[in-house]
Amino acid sequence: MPYDLHVVLVEPEIPQNTGSIGRLCLATGTTLHLVEPLGFEIDHAKLRRAGLDYWEHLKVLRHPGLEEFLKTIPPDAPRVFFSKKAGHTIFEHVFRPGSYIFFGKETMGLPDWVINAYPTETVRIPMYDARVRSLNLSNSVSIAVYEAIRQLGA
Numbered sequence: 308m309p310y311d312l313h314v315v316l317v318e319p320e321i322p323q324n325t326g327s328i329g330r331l332c333l334a335t336g337t338t339l340h341l342v343e344p345l346g347f348e349i350d351h352a353k354l355r356r357a358g359l360d361y362w363e364h365l366k367v368l369r370h371p372g373l374e375e376f377l378k379t380i381p382p383d384a385p386r387v388f389f390s391k392k393a394g395h396t397i398f399e400h401v402f403r404p405g406s407y408i409f410f411g412k413e414t415m416g417l418p419d420w421v422i423n424a425y426p427t428e429t430v431r432i433p434m435y436d437a438r439v440r441s442l443n444l445s446n447s448v449s450i451a452v453y454e455a456i457r458q459l460g461a
Contacts, residue, residue, distance in 0.1 A: 312337040318412040320346030327445040393431040402455035
């Protein structure tokens, strides 16, 4: 794949979401990074069910914590952080090959220190009805990955 995209799930809590995202990553040639602590065991039946029998083929890497992981990313690697608190939308962001696309845990999102440290790299997916607090994590990752692929010339 010419896109070299990386999906980073920070402390995911719901195995079905992670399984579905794993399937998406395999289908798009995207590397999946799981930042601990995880809210489930990696061999959880619901994770396997959502990822079906694809999990063993997925390029998935585990990391002990977000601060440590951020230090391992090449300094020039593009990063984009998703948060409903962001001032810019995904449609204003220009994705580049090698992008690391970060998502926070389902109940809390990304930590505020991340959003504050990377304000120009933090984007949101627009929602047009105020009654909706947030989108499902796996849906958000799908939107982001396919927007990145679209921009990169799929």
